[in-house]
Amino acid sequence: MSTQPLTANELGTVLDDLGDRLGDRVVGPQDPRWDEARRAWNLAVDQRPAAVAIPESAQEVAALVEVAREHGLRVAPQGSGHSAAPRASLERSVLADMSAMNAVEVDPDRRRARLQAGAQWRHVTGPAAAHGLAGLSGSAPDVCVTGYALGGGASWMIRRYGLAANSIRSAELVTADCDLVRADADAEPELFWALRGGGGSFGVVTELELELFPVRELYAGMLFWPQERAAEVLPAWRAWTAGVPEEMTSLGRLLNVPPLEEIPEPVRGRSFVVVEAAWLGDEAGGSEQLTPLRELGPEMDTFGMIPPPGLAALHMDPPQPVPGASDGMLLGDFSEAAIDALLGATGPGTDSPLVSIEVRHFGGAAGRAAPEHGALAAIDAPYATFAVGMAATPEMQQAVVERHDDVRAALEPWYAGRLLNFTERPGQTDQMFSEETYGRLRAVKSKYDPDNIIQANQEIPPT
Numbered sequence: 026m027s028t029q030p031l032t033a034n035e036l037g038t039v040l041d042d043l044g045d046r047l048g049d050r051v052v053g054p055q056d057p058r059w060d061e062a063r064r065a066w067n068l069a070v071d072q073r074p075a076a077v078a079i080p081e082s083a084q085e086v087a088a089l090v091e092v093a094r095e096h097g098l099r100v101a102p103q104g105s106g107h108s109a110a111p112r113a114s115l116e117r118s119v120l121a122d123m124s125a126m127n128a129v130e131v132d133p134d135r136r137r138a139r140l141q142a143g144a145q146w147r148h149v150t151g152p153a154a155a156h157g158l159a160g161l162s163g164s165a166p167d168v169c170v171t172g173y174a175l176g177g178g179a180s181w182m183i184r185r186y187g188l189a190a191n192s193i194r195s196a197e198l199v200t201a202d203c204d205l206v207r208a209d210a211d212a213e214p215e216l217f218w219a220l221r222g223g224g225g226s227f228g229v230v231t232e233l234e235l236e237l238f239p240v241r242e243l244y245a246g247m248l249f250w251p252q253e254r255a256a257e258v259l260p261a262w263r264a265w266t267a268g269v270p271e272e273m274t275s276l277g278r279l280l281n282v283p284p285l286e287e288i289p290e291p292v293r294g295r296s297f298v299v300v301e302a303a304w305l306g307d308e309a310g311g312s313e314q315l316t317p318l319r320e321l322g323p324e325m326d327t328f329g330m331i332p333p334p335g336l337a338a339l340h341m342d343p344p345q346p347v348p349g350a351s352d353g354m355l356l357g358d359f360s361e362a363a364i365d366a367l368l369g370a371t372g373p374g375t376d377s378p379l380v381s382i383e384v385r386h387f388g389g390a391a392g393r394a395a396p397e398h399g400a401l402a403a404i405d406a407p408y409a410t411f412a413v414g415m416a417a418t419p420e421m422q423q424a425v426v427e428r429h430d431d432v433r434a435a436l437e438p439w440y441a442g443r444l445l446n447f448t449e450r451p452g453q454t455d456q457m458f459s460e461e462t463y464g465r466l467r468a469v470k471s472k473y474d475p476d477n478i479i480q481a482n483q484e485i486p487p488t
């Protein structure tokens with residue numbers, strides 16, 4: 026496949042051919058809609074594809090893949106662009122913006138949600154909750170279910186119900202050959218296996234069917250202490266995680282709240298150490314579990330009973346697109362020495378440019394592989410970090426990336442690999458899977474996309 030930029034004539038033909046198939050839902054660089062069309066949720070990423078296509082059906086996805094192929098271009102599916110940062114150059118790619126395909130249907134009897142690939146979690150949680158059900162949603166309501174679930178999907182219920190990838194019951198997709206394919210436990214089982222945790226390398230997903238779980242309410246919230254108490258609070262949280270039931274999913278976090286006007290007064294511009302948790306049970310049971318943490322005297326305590334859609338506010342993720350730089354890693358342990366190392370790299374007094382660095386607690390169902398699971402059968406580590414800083418300018422971006430490197434170096438003794446969804450650096454997929462799983466993923470890629478047409482953010486290369 027050529028790596029040369031398209032000439033103006035070539036680009037004109039591509040846009041004409043795409044336009045013949047998708048009408049005005051094709052946007053090229055001369056179009057007044059261009060900057061909006063090529064924008065990712067992460068505003069720090071300056072995406073410059075050859076063209077943007079906005080399909081409204083699986084047939085239109087097949088058409089755009091066909092046109093891209095004919096012109097020697099790749100196809101880069103995008104849900105929201107939350108994880109646009111790791112994607113390689115899009116110069117010879119058609120960005121397939123899936124956001125117009127966002128219909129959701131809930132079947133309460135079968136406890137299933139059927140959704141188009143551009144649906145975000147906020148499109149699913151309300152309709153599911155109307156039937157006393159919940160999907161395995163993550164912290165941000167505007168993350169797309171498809172990108173999240175293909176990459177694993179760590180929810181507030183992960184210790185009880187496992188990875189969101191393994192709640193996928195079927196997927197419909199357009200392969201690099203422009204075929205419309207259904208993958209499930211019986212049809213195309215290898216492809217079905219690869220999709221569940223292997224990311225977006227295997228085709229353009231157009232629909233997913235997900236299992237929903239009977240959850241009407243949870244006891245969830247945050248405990249805040251001044252960040253100066255991190256050396257006391259984080260070890261206490263770590264010790265507490267060792268004994269909690271699988272119904273409790275939590276994280277410990279260093280939070281440096283930006284001094285922005287839209288942020289409420291009690292937290293604006295301040296630094297905290299925070300514990301966030303969701304308990305699948307009632308208030309009395311959840312409160313009993315939290316006793317050892319509450320004995321540390323948090324300055325603020327927001328716990329209360331909430332329906333599952335309320336989880337969207339728990340982590341205080343930005344409600345609109347922002348420029349950011351993130352990175353994360355799995356940790357084999359979060360021992361006192363690891364906590365000291367983390368605090369030395371980015372804790373109180375280090376003038377950290379990170380808005381947040383969280384350590385999520387896994388184990389429980391997250392750590393249990395089953396034969397029917399997909400490529401990410403389980404998370405083989407008890408903790409994972411995910412850190413983010415604002416990157417509104419190249420200088421801010423550099424400071425954040427350097428701090429990510431410092432954290433990575435400080436936590437090297439506990440480094441246990443990477444999670445696809447928590448990795449925003451390119452070229453790391455071989456660190457996300459065992460050698461055997463990685464080889465099997467590459468074999469699936471070679472079978473369904475030997476010419477490497479489909480361009481994921483985290484690419485599994487064909488053999």
Ligand SMILES: Cc1cc2nc3c(=O)[nH]c(=O)nc-3n(C[C@H](O)[C@H](O)[C@H](O)COP(=O)(O)OP(=O)(O)OC[C@H]3O[C@@H](n4cnc5c(N)ncnc54)[C@H](O)[C@@H]3O)c2cc1C
Nearest residue numbers: 104105106107108142163164169172178179225230481482
């Ligand atoms: C604020 C924030 C909070 C987050 N919270 C969590 C969390 O709680 N738990 C968690 O596990 N992760 C979390 N993530 C990570 C998130 O799950 C990933 O960024 C995920 O990739 C986002 O999917 P997307 O489709 O919205 O983003 P995109 O950047 O659009 O997609 C990411 C990749 O997914 C693939 N993809 C998307 N749609 C398709 C499709 N239709 N067909 C084929 N491939 C496709 C592509 O390879 C694409 O490059 C968070 C990220 C952010 C920025």
